[in-house]
Amino acid sequence: MWLTLLRKKTMLEKLINPFIKDLPVYEPGKPVQELERESGISGAIKLASNENPLGPSPSVIKALTEAALGVHIYPVGDCFYLKRTLAEKLGICCGQLIFGNGSDEIIALVCQAFLSPGDEVIYAYPAFIEYELISRAFGAKCRRIPLRNFTHDLPAMAAAVHAETKLIFIANPNNPTGTTVDKNQFADFMRGLPGHVIAVVDEAYYEFVATDDFPDSIEYIRQGAQLIVMRTFSKAYALAGLRIGYGIADAQIIQYLNRVRHPFNVNSLAQSAAIAALQDEAHLIRTRRTIDQGRACLSQELERLGLEYVPSAVNFILLKVGQGQRIYQALLRKGVIVRAMDCYDLPEYIRVTVGTQGENTRFIEALREVL
Ligand SMILES: Cc1ncc(COP(=O)(O)O)c(C=O)c1O
Structure with missing residues (x-):
């Protein structure tokens, strides 16, 4: 049985297109449901995939x-x-x-x-x-x-x-x-x-x-x-x-x-x-307003916390937190999902999506606690 499985694995390794043999699998932002299922946390928020916090129009x-x-x-x-x-x-x-x-x-x-x-x-x-x-x-x-x-x-x-x-x-x-x-x-x-x-x-x-x-x-x-x-x-x-x-x-x-x-x-x-x-142009305008205000508030709070961040034109911010993976994990335990940036060779950074006012406040409070 063990030998058969090994032979099959070796055969598949020969069959696989060599261009994809060593490709990593794309890792998307963690879904809220997955975090809740894994950790029993309820009411988690996701600020990890640059989605629109207002939802569809x-x-x-x-x-x-x-x-x-x-x-x-x-x-x-x-x-x-x-x-x-x-x-x-x-x-x-x-x-x-x-x-x-x-x-x-x-x-x-x-x-x-x-x-x-x-x-x-x-x-x-x-x-x-x-x-x-x-x-x-x-x-x-x-x-x-x-x-x-x-x-x-x-x-x-x-x-x-x-x-x-x-x-x-x-x-x-x-x-x-x-x-x-x-x-x-x-x-x-x-x-x-x-x-x-x-x-x-x-x-x-x-x-x-x-x-x-x-x-x-x-x-x-x-x-x-x-x-x-x-x-x-x-x-x-x-x-x-x-x-x-x-x-x-x-x-x-x-x-x-x-x-x-x-x-x-x-x-x-x-x-x-x-x-x-x-x-629905009105929804787009509402979205832009929410993001502009949210990004301005987040930037101000990050400055108050003395954190460096990259000035952003869009709905997410890259910020320097020291040990990105540790902060990412600690935020997860508080029910806040962001993105660690070690996969982009920026191990000191995390990326956070601009959310609603409530989500931004929750992120900043959690970040203050885990830093
Ligand atoms: C720069 C950039 N391009 C493309 C995409 C893919 O977007 P889509 O959802 O349209 O596939 C993303 C998604 O995060 C992105 O950040």
């Missing part, structure tokens, strides 16, 4: 209730109605849009469509780790370019390009730092981008940014730049559980991505909810 709930009656029917395969609504809002053509099961799926479609073994992908480190995990699964080599002052070092990323480089991922704003690259930095970068490289700009937190000097990435696409922009309904639009995100690019790039997209990749509830979310 009432019009999204209404749209979901209506859409639930039709779940025995396959969804609209190409998200036609959603595409029309969003294209109009963004001032682009429907052919320049593609939807995915979260923007995670758009990253995967881009990698599948453009990467072959031996190609090279450049991304900043630390940034969203999925760029590396998915690129490696397609046999690409990844070059991490260290952040400078917690911000993308675009000149260094541009200087790292060579013949094998195919994709450059730029998270703007960046996760886990909450920092942005500005219009001028982006313009310089795009000006120098060689023809054999596609820039992929991840704007998952776009809706939270309030600065005037944020790049208008879609304008670059309108002008024919070799650029893919990714956004999501998971954050400001509060639909993380439904899994829906999108990519914007030149129509030819979108056609290539559609070749590897699974039919019906975006479910019908997600499509209806996304249309309703786009139409």
